[in-house]
Amino acid sequence: MPPTPTLHESHALLRALEPGVKPYEFSLTSEPCLIGRHIDCQVVISRLSVSRTHARIERRGALFVLIDAGSANGTYVNGARLHAEHLLRNHDQIGLASQQALLQFIDQDATDIQPQRLQFLAHEQRFVFLGVPLALSPNLQRLLLHLYQQKGELCSHESCVRAIWPNEKYDPARIELLHREISELRQKLQAISPQATSVIKLHRGFGYRLDLDS
Numbered sequence: 001m002p003p004t005p006t007l008h009e010s011h012a013l014l015r016a017l018e019p020g021v022k023p024y025e026f027s028l029t030s031e032p033c034l035i036g037r038h039i040d041c042q043v044v045i046s047r048l049s050v051s052r053t054h055a056r057i058e059r060r061g062a063l064f065v066l067i068d069a070g071s072a073n074g075t076y077v078n079g080a081r082l083h084a085e086h087l088l089r090n091h092d093q094i095g096l097a098s099q100q101a102l103l104q105f106i107d108q109d110a111t112d113i114q115p116q117r118l119q120f121l122a123h124e125q126r127f128v129f130l131g132v133p134l135a136l137s138p139n140l141q142r143l144l145l146h147l148y149q150q151k152g153e154l155c156s157h158e159s160c161v162r163a164i165w166p167n168e169k170y171d172p173a174r175i176e177l178l179h180r181e182i183s184e185l186r187q188k189l190q191a192i193s194p195q196a197t198s199v200i201k202l203h204r205g206f207g208y209r210l211d212l213d214s
Helices: 138-149 157-164 172-192 194-198
Strands: 012-016 025-028 033-036 043-045 055-060 063-068 075-077 093-096 103-106 118-121 126-129 154-156 200-203 207-210
Touching: 033 093, 063 075, 118 138, 126 138, 126 172, 138 157, 138 172, 138 207, 154 157, 157 172, 157 207, 172 194, 172 200
Parallel strands: 033 043
Antiparallel strands: 012 025, 012 103, 033 055, 055 063, 075 093, 093 103, 118 126, 154 207, 200 207
């Protein structure tokens, strides 16, 4: 029976849940951790359904994210297939090529660390809300980025319209389209948390404000 690890401060690791996963435990550091069938991966899984380089884990500050590396059969967390990077939480179970859990992420500190309410991962050009990646159209991406860059401040209708359609002449008639884009963006946030109704505030007749503190 493998020994139970002693967890130290800021110590995160992967633990094997099935035979054929080597090593039994792997300590995560600031260096990316590659997971796959190839012997050069830090965590090797000897299954033909697993891609040679199947997934990787990267450190982001005090947190870790799991990213599918373009695998043929997909990466799963707690039974759900990943379609974007996933912010790992203590005791998350990771499956490769199927929902069957092969690894468990363990980080006692992660239970006390709350992800920022809204994050923009610049290198990925992606937003994450409450730890969940947002799938946004180009229009919504530009709009949310504009609000995010001015968070806490009022963004006028005109500035929002110009942010969504940067290469077109400003037309006040687009304000009605802006309201529709805002409505869709709110729906995206509320699908993750019903309490997100107050994140984007309307200042009637003037514009919108991104409020991450309410």
